[in-house]
Amino acid sequence: MLYSEKVMDHFLNPRNVGEIEDASGTGTVGNVKCGDIMKVYLKISDDGTVEDAKFKTFGCGAAVATSSMATEMIKGKSIDEALRITNKAVMDALDGLPPIKVHCSCLAEEALHAALWDYAQRKGIIIEGLKPPVNDIGEHDEVMAY
């Protein structure tokens, strides 16, 4: 299996890793069962521009790289534009992913949408075309430390 140079660059030097303390919306998607969890934080200004985006990801190289690229892509966008960031767009921006990793790019799109949904909930607004996130953070709560 071979990752593109762009994927390796975003994996080795991920952009936007971290948290936003006063985020306008956060979204967590994926599940520990298949080994990918993405959490996205968005800071959205009053005029509806995505001012900042951060992420934390538990997952493979492709999962980290798509999180990094997706958060790069959403920054500076209006909500409408943000909604149009698809998994395909993220994947293309990374010069493609190996076939078995394509689901990782879906996760990135879902994570952005989940964060936007959370933002809409908090603001009490309806964002045209945005569906509620599928919450499948299965066994998440079972995480035990030793």
Added chain:
Amino acid sequence: MDKIYFDNAATTYVRPEVLDIMLPFFSERYGNPSSIYEIARDSKKALEHAREQVAKALGAQPEEIFFTGSGTEADNWAIRGIADLYKNRGNHIITSSIEHHAVLHTCQYLDKNGFETTYLPVDGDGLISLEDLEKAIRPSTTLITIMTANNEIGTLQPVKEIGEIARKRGIAFHTDAVQAVGHVPIDVKAMNIDLLSLSAHKLYGPKGVGVLFVKKGVPLKPLIFGGGQERNRRAGTENVAGIVALGAAIELASGELGEESARLSKIRDKIIDGILSSIPHTRLNGSREKRLPNNVNISFQFIEGESLLLLLDMKGIYASSGSACTSGSLDPSHVLLAIGLPHETAHGSLRLTLGRGSTEEQADYLLQELPAIVSRLRDMSPLYEDYLKRKG
């Protein structure tokens, strides 16, 4: 520092002295052992010499050794050969839940075709219980197949005792010893083994050649039909070069086994102790005592294995993991789940398997680089963030 190869359970290089011995069989000594003229007789002699070398390494007789195209083929043959032969007497097979896919998928295939397999559970160390085994035996049981050493967590099963139970009950006993031969002592007689699989590329021989040991008097249906090679039991013109290499490799491995396994256990323990003491939220997978001398398998909580492998690769260290992303499926390793690890801990496993090229210096380098790599991945993990918040 040169690249560090810590993936000897995946495969090994061909030892130079073994390569020297095998090369002429691709060029000058190319005769077909089934023909009758001189260069054919030369090949035949070389083949039979290799058979003696393998037999000696296992404490077997040469006529009990059958060459195959891989360890996988040997496993398939043993299981299907016995199951098929005795299908009128019984349709029940007993195996463990942590076998290699070469065994598991063969049993699953048989399950779809009129057979019934019991997959024995294992404890936290990866050991089956002899009591469970006894209880699982039915009048219809015709085969017990339990691996000698696990390829992921290195656990060594009580093979001798399993063989004893099988023999008492008149059930054939097969063991997949692919990871064990050349690394721990094997004596098919003392260990009550009826059938045993091994593979050349795990002991510094080439890929694509294996052996099935079949105890004299144990009947077995062929898996592959065709010519009369291997005394009519395994058809196909022999991979003479590969077989000769396997013979040479196994002889060398047996001669060095005691010393080499002592050397590797020391490096293994240094790595295990080093990681467990310097990195929090880690656990050793597999038994501490009943363990292959060259196997380290550790889970790092809150991080995923493939990311870990990629960062180790950047530091020149080659290793493997039981995470889904590295297994090509969505589920992490069935072995790690069988020993009771939750999914996310199974995804965060690292397997380091040592070999002839491994040194204390390499272990030191690994131990020096690993903590920063793990911290880096934890710092970007939402699971670690949650953990820290819950801890307060």
